[in-house]
Amino acid sequence: MPSSEPIELTSLDLARCRSWPYSQDHCVTCGLCASSCPVSGVDGFDPRKLIRLISLGLDEAAAESRWPWICTLCGKCENACPMEIDIADAVRRVRSLRDRDQVPGILQQGLEAALEAGNNLRLPTEDFIFIIEDVAEEVAEEPGFEGFTAPIDKKGARLLTTIHNKLVNTHTEDLKHWWKIFHAAGEDWTISSVNWEGTSWGYFTGDDRAIKTMAGRIVEQMETLSINTLLWPE
Numbered sequence: 640m641p642s643s644e645p646i647e648l649t650s651l652d653l654a655r656c657r658s659w660p661y662s663q664d665h666c667v668t669c670g671l672c673a674s675s676c677p678v679s680g681v682d683g684f685d686p687r688k689l690i691r692l693i694s695l696g697l698d699e700a701a702a703e704s705r706w707p708w709i710c711t712l713c714g715k716c717e718n719a720c721p722m723e724i725d726i727a728d729a730v731r732r733v734r735s736l737r738d739r740d741q742v743p744g745i746l747q748q749g750l751e752a753a754l755e756a757g758n759n760l761r762l763p764t765e766d767f768i769f770i771i772e773d774v775a776e777e778v779a780e781e782p783g784f785e786g787f788t789a790p791i792d793k794k795g796a797r798l799l800t801t802i803h804n805k806l807v808n809t810h811t812e813d814l815k816h817w818w819k820i821f822h823a824a825g826e827d828w829t830i831s832s833v834n835w836e837g838t839s840w841g842y843f844t845g846d847d848r849a850i851k852t853m854a855g856r857i858v859e860q861m862e863t864l865s866i867n868t869l870l871w872p873e
């Protein structure tokens with residue numbers, strides 16, 4: 640005889656049920672995700688439809704469609720979902736179903752460059768250091784920041800920060816905002832001269848092994864520099 644005792648779910652069980660591949664069972668097709676999604680409607684994309692595809696067992700069809708690549712993985716839909724379904728994670732898992740040579744070019748190229756060179760720009764270390772020092776000199780010319788420098792590979796610093804690749808490419812002004820805050824706060828911080836890339840290209844391409852590799856490199860650098868705190872703005 641089946642037991643009539645209620646099954647008690649732990650918070651871990653519930654979290655698992657709301658994640659891939661169980662999340663579809665909880666969808667009530669309310670559409671709140673679609674109404675909160677900033678890219679809903681682009682090429683017919685709708686997170687509710689994507690979740691329904693998965694719930695119907697059509698994972699492969701979902702993986703072959705363009706929809707998972709339209710999603711920005713912003714997670715806004717999850718805040719709206721009354722069933723607390725981890726929609727962005729489902730999207731990422733669907734991306735992982737694609738053959739790697741079918742991943743959209745710009746993302747896969749970014750990942751391959753980041754894995755090979757430590758950053759998706761394939762920027763050599765000496766060029767990276769030149770840019771960092773150049774921007775730091777500009778900060779030092781501003782009132783209140785005289786003598787400012789951007790510490791690179793400072794052993795024993797309190798905090799290591801990663802950098803988004805565009806901040807050493809087209810948006811160097813944005814580096815200054817972070818640095819000025821550190822300066823004003825009296826923070827003991829540093830930047831790594833290698834593997835400084837903060838963008839997890841494995842996350843965007845649905846490649847868990849690449850996520851682990853890139854995150855592992857950052858941890859290795861923290862160990863090398865004897866740093867316990869990481870600021871990972873991405």
Ligand code: SF4
Pocket residue numbers: 675676677678679686709710711712713714715716717726727730
């Ligand atoms: S995570 Fe994707 S589906 Fe959800 S709101 Fe953001 S873009 Fe839309």
Ligand code: SF4
Pocket residue numbers: 665666667668669670671672673686687690719720721722723724726
């Ligand atoms: S908000 Fe959640 S429950 Fe509602 S349609 Fe979207 S995924 Fe389903």
